[in-house]
Amino acid sequence: MSGEAAAEAETNETGAEADAFPKAYEPGPAEARWYPEWETSGAFRPEVNPDGDPFSIVIPPPNVTGSLHMGHAFEHALIDATVRRKRMQGYAALWLPGTDHAGIATQNVVERELAKEGVDRHELGREAFIERVWEWKAHSGGTITQQMRRMGASCDWSRERFTMDEGLSHAVRVVFVRLYEEGLIYRANRIINWCPRCHTALSDIEVEHEEVEGELARIRYPFADGSGHVTVATTRAETMLGDTAVAVHPEDERYRDAVGKTLVLPLVGREIPVVADEAVDPEFGSGAVKVTPAHDPNDFEISLRHDLPAVDIFTDEAVVNDNGGRFAGLDRFEARRAVKEALAEEGALEGVDTHTHAVGHCYRCRTVVEPKLSLQWFVKVGPLAGPAIDAVRDDRTQFVPERWEKLYFDWLENLRDWCISRQIWWGHRIPAWYCPDGHVIVSVDDPSECAECGAGELRQDDDVLDTWFSSGLWPFTTLGWPDETDDLARFYPTSVLHTGFDIIYFWVARMMQSGLHFTGDVPFREVAIHGLVRDADGRKMSKSFGNVVDPLELADRYGADALRFALVRAASPGQDVPLAEEWVEGGRNFLNKLWNSARFVGQHLDGRPLGEVAVPPDADLTLADRWIVSRLARTITVVDAGFERYDFAEAVRELQAFTWGEFCDWYIEVSKLPLGAGGADRERAQRVLATALSAIVRMLHPVA
RNA sequence: GGGCGCUUAGCUCAGCUGGGAGAGCGCCGCCCUUACAAGGCGGAGGUCGCAGGUUCGAAACCUGCAGCGCCCACCA
Numbered sequence: 001m002s003g004e005a006a007a008e009a010e011t012n013e014t015g016a017e018a019d020a021f022p023k024a025y026e027p028g029p030a031e032a033r034w035y036p037e038w039e040t041s042g043a044f045r046p047e048v049n050p051d052g053d054p055f056s057i058v059i060p061p062p063n064v065t066g067s068l069h070m071g072h073a074f075e076h077a078l079i080d081a082t083v084r085r086k087r088m089q090g091y092a093a094l095w096l097p098g099t100d101h102a103g104i105a106t107q108n109v110v111e112r113e114l115a116k117e118g119v120d121r122h123e124l125g126r127e128a129f130i131e132r133v134w135e136w137k138a139h140s141g142g143t144i145t146q147q148m149r150r151m152g153a154s155c156d157w158s159r160e161r162f163t164m165d166e167g168l169s170h171a172v173r174v175v176f177v178r179l180y181e182e183g184l185i186y187r188a189n190r191i192i193n194w195c196p197r198c199h200t201a202l203s204d205i206e207v208e209h210e211e212v213e214g215e216l217a218r219i220r221y222p223f224a225d226g227s228g229h230v231t232v233a234t235t236r237a238e239t240m241l242g243d244t245a246v247a248v249h250p251e252d253e254r255y256r257d258a259v260g261k262t263l264v265l266p267l268v269g270r271e272i273p274v275v276a277d278e279a280v281d282p283e284f285g286s287g288a289v290k291v292t293p294a295h296d297p298n299d300f301e302i303s304l305r306h307d308l309p310a311v312d313i314f315t316d317e318a319v320v321n322d323n324g325g326r327f328a329g330l331d332r333f334e335a336r337r338a339v340k341e342a343l344a345e346e347g348a349l350e351g352v353d354t355h356t357h358a359v360g361h362c363y364r365c366r367t368v369v370e371p372k373l374s375l376q377w378f379v380k381v382g383p384l385a386g387p388a389i390d391a392v393r394d395d396r397t398q399f400v401p402e403r404w405e406k407l408y409f410d411w412l413e414n415l416r417d418w419c420i421s422r423q424i425w426w427g428h429r430i431p432a433w434y435c436p437d438g439h440v441i442v443s444v445d446d447p448s449e450c451a452e453c454g455a456g457e458l459r460q461d462d463d464v465l466d467t468w469f470s471s472g473l474w475p476f477t478t479l480g481w482p483d484e485t486d487d488l489a490r491f492y493p494t495s496v497l498h499t500g501f502d503i504i505y506f507w508v509a510r511m512m513q514s515g516l517h518f519t520g521d522v523p524f525r526e527v528a529i530h531g532l533v534r535d536a537d538g539r540k541m542s543k544s545f546g547n548v549v550d551p552l553e554l555a556d557r558y559g560a561d562a563l564r565f566a567l568v569r570a571a572s573p574g575q576d577v578p579l580a581e582e583w584v585e586g587g588r589n590f591l592n593k594l595w596n597s598a599r600f601v602g603q604h605l606d607g608r609p610l611g612e613v614a615v616p617p618d619a620d621l622t623l624a625d626r627w628i629v630s631r632l633a634r635t636i637t638v639v640d641a642g643f644e645r646y647d648f649a650e651a652v653r654e655l656q657a658f659t660w661g662e663f664c665d666w667y668i669e670v671s672k673l674p675l676g677a678g679g680a681d682r683e684r685a686q687r688v689l690a691t692a693l694s695a696i697v698r699m700l701h702p703v704a
Numbered sequence: 705g706g707g708c709g710c711u712u713a714g715c716u717c718a719g720c721u722g723g724g725a726g727a728g729c730g731c732c733g734c735c736c737u738u739a740c741a742a743g744g745c746g747g748a749g750g751u752c753g754c755a756g757g758u759u760c761g762a763a764a765c766c767u768g769c770a771g772c773g774c775c776c777a778c779c780a
Contacts (some may be wrong), residue, residue, distance in 0.1 A: 024742070191778085209777070216780085234780060247780095284779045297778045312774075333760070371778080403708075407775075409746085410707075414776090536729095537715065538773090558742095570717075576710090578716050582729050589742045590728095600739030649718075653727065668739075 015137060025588070025595035027559025035149055044154045046092035046491075052121040056491035057083055058475050060499045060507070061163065064140045065109050069145045070533045070541060070567075070579065073551035076153050077564040078571060078648060079498045081702040084154055086495075086641055088701060094479055094491055095154060098161035099141045103427040103467035104198055104364045106690050110136050110426070111400035125412050126425050133426045137162075147552060152348035152560045159487070161478040163470045164428065171477040172470050173431045173444045175518065180442045182378045185420075187432075187440070192374050192419045196318035197367035200423040201376050201467060204416060205505050207369050216285065216355035217340060219247060220348045224271055226264040230255070231350055233285030235357055236295075237343070238335035240265065241324045242313040243272060245291040250276035252287050266348040267339065268325060275306045293374040310373050315582040325332045329641065334372070343509070347694065353485050377421040377463070381513070385412045397512065397522045400646050401574045404501060406527045411505050420466045427464030434459050434659040441616055472510030475523035487500060492519065496526040496646075501574070501613045504529070518570060528646045529574050533567070536580030554584050561704035562588035567657070568648045568703050590656055591704060594696070597664050604675050613690035622674070628667040631658060632692050639699050652703055666690065 009603055042048060057386050066701065073515055079095060082674040087093040110133045111121055121129045141162065161168060179185040188535040193202040220229040230246055243265055247694055248255035259276045272291075279298055280289050293303035293310035303310055312321045320327045320335045327335050343349040360369040362525040391397050392405055399405045421430060424584075433441045435450035435458055449456045470477075475497075479488040493515075498510060515523030534540055541550065554563045565587035605613050621629070635658040642651030671689055674681035 014775095021741075025740090077713075204778095232780080236780085241778095279779095281779050289780050292780090296780075298780070299778090301778085410776075499714090505776095534716095538716070566728095572718070575717085580729080581718075583716085585742075586728060592742045593740065596740035596743085598739085603739070645720090647720085650720090653718075657727075664740085665744090 002448065016123050021599050023596075023599070024560075025592035027561060027588070027591070028556070031150075031152065031560055035152060038154070039149070039157065044095070045156045045158060046094040049087065049092045052090045052092040054094070054287050054490050055083070055086040056094040056096065057496060058096045058478055058494055059098055059499065060497070060503070061098045061100035061161075061471065061474065062144050063105055064099045064104050064137045064144070064162075065102055066140055067143050068151075070549055070551050072147075073563065074533045074567045074571070074577060075498060075500070075530065076148060076151060076582060077567045077703070078528070078646075080153050080155075080564070081568060081643070081648055082496065082498065082646075085702040087154070088698065092155075092490075094156055094159070096159050096161065096491075097145070097148065097153070097155035097157060098143060098474075098478060099163070100471050101137065101162065101164045101467060103422060103464060104424055105467075106133060106136070106199065107424050107426040108198065108364060119369040121425070129425055137164075143441070149539050150552060150555060152564065159478075163474070167480070168470060168473070168477045169428055170444070171473055171481055172428045172465065174482050175473060175514065176431055176465070176469075177442055177444050178518075179379065184383060185377060186380065187375065187377050189373060189375045190378070190417075190419075191295075191300045191371050192376050194316070194318075194370045194372040194374065195362040195365065195367055196316065196370055197365045198362060198424070199316055201372075201374060201419050201421060202362060202369065203419050203468075205365045208363050209358040209360055211356055212359045214355050214357050214359070217343075218286065218350035218352070219266065219290070219343055220350055221263040221265065221272075221290070222236070222348075223258075224264050227261075230263060230274065230285045230288050232288045232290040234290055235355060236319070236336065238327070238332055239292045239313070239341045240290055240339065241268060241320065241327060241335075242292045242294050242311040243268075243290045244270075244293055244303065244308045244311060245272050245306065246274050247277045247280050247282040247289045247291050247306075247641060248274060248280065248287060249282040252280075252282045254282075254287060254671055257296050258288075258411060258620055266346055267342055272307075273306075275302070275308070277302050280538060294498045295371050298452055300373065312373055314370060376419050377432075379418040379420055381415045381418055384513040384517055387516045388412055388509060391512060391516060391522050395526060398526050400526055400528045403550055404504060404527070404574070407501070408504055408509060412509055419468075420469050421461075421463040422692060423463055425464065427467060428470055430461040430463050430465060432461040467637075468506050468510055471507055472514045473518075475511055475515060476519050481519065492523075493521050494524045496528055497524040498528045498530060500532065502532075530571060531574055531576035534576050534578050536578055536582075538576070538578055549579065549581070554581065557589065558584045558588040562591055565590065565652065565704045569652045570649060572649045573645070583602060587704075590660065593660055593664060596699070597659070597668060598693060598697070600668060601693050605686055605690065610690050610694055613686050614694040616691060617687040621684070621688075624667060624670045625684065627662065628688060628692060631662050632695055636695065636699065643702065651699075655696070655699050659700075663692055663696065 038044060059079065060075065062068060083093050083095040105250060110284050114121060144297065155368060156446055176185060193204065193207045195202055214235050216235055218231050218233050219240060220231050222229045232246055234240065246263055248259065258274045261274050262271050263274060265272055279302055291299045291302050291308065293300045293308055294312040313320055314332065315321050318332045320330050322328050329339055330622065340349055360367055361367065361666050389409060389500060392408060399408065431443060433447055435455040437453050437455060439450050439452040441447050441451050441458065447458060450458060475494050476492055479485060481488055481490050497508065511523045515521065532540060539545065551563060563584050566583040567577060567579065635654055638654045639651045642648065671685040674685040
C-alpha cells in the first residue's frame, strides 16, 4: 500500500527507528494494521468528503454460495481503483457492498450439504430448510466480506445490503404488485424450460445451448383410412407419445390432399389431424412435423392456432407418465430407445439419421432441460425493453467498450416474456394468494381475506421469484427505494457499473429496464465491461481443470496490493486477463522497489515530513531536475487519461515505467551528488525527490 | 444459421487519431557499488497469421482467406 509508504515516511520523522522502515517491503503487517483503521475511521464512507459531488458504484453482489474467487478479486480491484481515485479527487464517493441470495445456486449448495448428512430437504420441510439456508448465508456471506476486507476493498460497510434484507424484500413485493397492477406481470400456462434435476422452471437465458451429435428419426404415421402414410422427422422420438397432430406448410404441394385428413398415431392409436401451418419449413426433413404441444414451444403455438389438445407425457423428473401407456416409468432417454424399438417392430420406423443440433442444459446443474407446458408467472417485457434500448441509444447510459452495446440491443430487441416463478424454496416468495374459490390476491402485505369474496382461508403461492428479479432492482433498492431516502436522492443514478460481459443479459439489461420503469432514470451512467481472469496459458479457470488460484493465498504470499497491481496491470478494457503467480511476484517486486525509493528519500529529508518538502524548488533547476519534472508531468497526464477511460492497464504500466525506469534508475542516482553536496543543491534535490515520490504514491493509490 | 473478438519477442499481452516495434515474465553475461540481490549494469530475441489494395510511408486503414476463441439461435 503506497499510501502506507507515504504515511510511514511522514511518521518516521527522525529516520532513527530503523524498524519502522525495514529494508524490504513487508505488506502483511502493514495491510493488517491499516485496513481496520481506515474502516473504523470512516475513510471509506462518502461522508469523508461532505461537500463533494456524489460518485457511486454498487457492487455486483457476489452469490452467497461460497467464497470469493479470482474473478471477484479482479472486479473488486477495478471498482476500488475507480472509487479510490474519485475519493481522492474530492467526490463523496460511495462503493456500496453486498451479496445476492442466488436462489437456485444457493439452494443446490445447501442441498448438497444436507445430502452429506443423508437428509433430503423434503424431510426437513420448507421452514426448517430455509432456516438452514440462512445459517449457510451467515457463514458464507461473512466469509466473503472478510475476504473483501483482506483485499483492501474500500467499500462502505455501514451500507452493506443483502438481496433478502427486509428492506429489499419489501421493495421486491412493491415492484411485483405494481407490475401486476399494470398488467406487466401475469400468470399463464405456457411452455417453459424445466430442469428435471432442480425441479423448477428456468428463464430462457438460464438455459445453455450446446451442440450435440444427435439423431433425426423418420417415423411413418398411417392415414386412418388406410390410404398410405405421412413421414415425420424428429430428434426426440419419445415425444411422439404426446403428439396431437401433424403439421405441413399450407403451400406444400406434396401434402395438399393430406391436410384435413386423419392419421393414427403409432404405438398409441390416437387419431390425430393433419393441419396446415405457416410455421412449418417445407425444406426441412420431409416437410411434415409431428406436433407435441406439451413439449415444444413451436408445437404449442401451432396447437393454439388449430385448437389442438396438449398431452403432457412426463413427470417432473422427466420420466414418462401414465399418458405414455406401456412406456410409463421410463426415463426420457430410455424411452427414446424403447419407442424407436417398438416403432421398428411395427414397421413404422423409416430410418434414423445423425443430426447435430443444439440441446439446452440447466445453467446450474447441466441437466438437459425439458420444455414443458406449465402454469407460471411471467413478466411482459415489451413495454419495459423499449425505454431500456432508448436510454443506451441516446447515451444516457454508455457501454465501455462501446461494442457491447450491440449485444445489449440484439437481446432486448428479441426478448420474449420472462418466466419469473421458480419451484424452489430459497428466495422471495411470490406475493400472490389464492382463495378456495380460485380468486387471486396480489398484495404487498399479507392479506387476511379474499378481496373479492371475503374468504378467510388463503393459500400463498408456493413459488419464489427468479433470483435475477431482485438483483435487477439492486441499484435503487440498496439505496432505500421505495422510500425517498437521502441516499437515493444523492447517489442514484449510480456513476458506473463494473461488470463482466457474461451478465449483460441476466443483470445489466434487467437493471436498465426496472431502473427506468420505477425511478424514471437509468441505474448507471456507464457500464464498464471487463474480461475474465484466465490462467497463464489463457485458459479459463475451472475447478475441473485444476487451474484455479485462490486470491487470498496469493495475497498472503505477496500482499493484497501486489495481487491487485498484477490484476489491474493486465486489464485492458474488455480484454480477458491472464494471471500467473510470476505476474503477482512482479507486482510485489515493483512495490518493493517503490518502498525502497521511499526509504531512500526518507533517509535524505533531514527528518522533515514528505508533505512539507514536496513543494517545487525555487532555486534554478538542473537539467536532470527539469527532465524528471517534465517526465512526471507527462506521466500524470497519461495515467490520468488511462484511469478516465477505464484503461487501468495503460495507467499502471505508464506509472510503473516512469517510477522504475526514470525516477529510480536515473533521477535517484543523479540526485546522490547534489544530496551529498549539501546547501542549496541538497535542498533543491530534496524537493524534487519529494515532489516526485509524493505524486507517484498518490497516482498509485487507486490500485495499491 | 446469425453475430463478435483474437492472430505482434520463448510465454501472456500493449501498441488509442498511419512515420521510433514495445512491456511484464522468461533467457544470456558481469556485479552483494550503504535505497532496493524482491536489486544494478549490459545483452540476445520479432519477414507484427497469409494474400492483395489505399498511401510518399501500413503492425495500424480497406478487401479476401486461414486458424483459434466466445456469444446468441423454438428448422422439428
